[in-house]
Amino acid sequence: MNDAESSTAVSDLTWYKSSYSGTEGGQCLEVAAGTGVVYVRDSKAVAGPVVRVSREAWSGFVGSASSVRGA
Template sequence: MTSEPDNKPTDMLIWRKSSYSGSGGGQCVEVAAASGVTYVRDSVRTGGPVVRVPATGWAAFVEFAARR
């Protein structure tokens, strides 16, 4: 993860929500992929903070989570 400011317009990204996410709200996230970076945000508060993770770090996280 990085703490560097990211001035890229995240509203121009294509956001995807998990198929496991329900329509009733809850604790869901959305992700968007860009060149070498994955963005993560709260699917309910889409205008809130966005976390920027290197694509390799996100891939490692997904692989780890899939084994749980």
């Protein structure tokens, strides 16, 4: 289940951007870990909407993305 939340509701979280993200300002996502959930937002719109997914869903997404990247 995915829920959109306001960035202000999750402003106390520590956000991380992928080490694969460059400094040239391309399209990047930031993630933050919550209790049992992972929050995802657009790095260029930090005041915009935040998507909340379960840790299991995030883990599945990362695993799928890793297998595609390695193909």
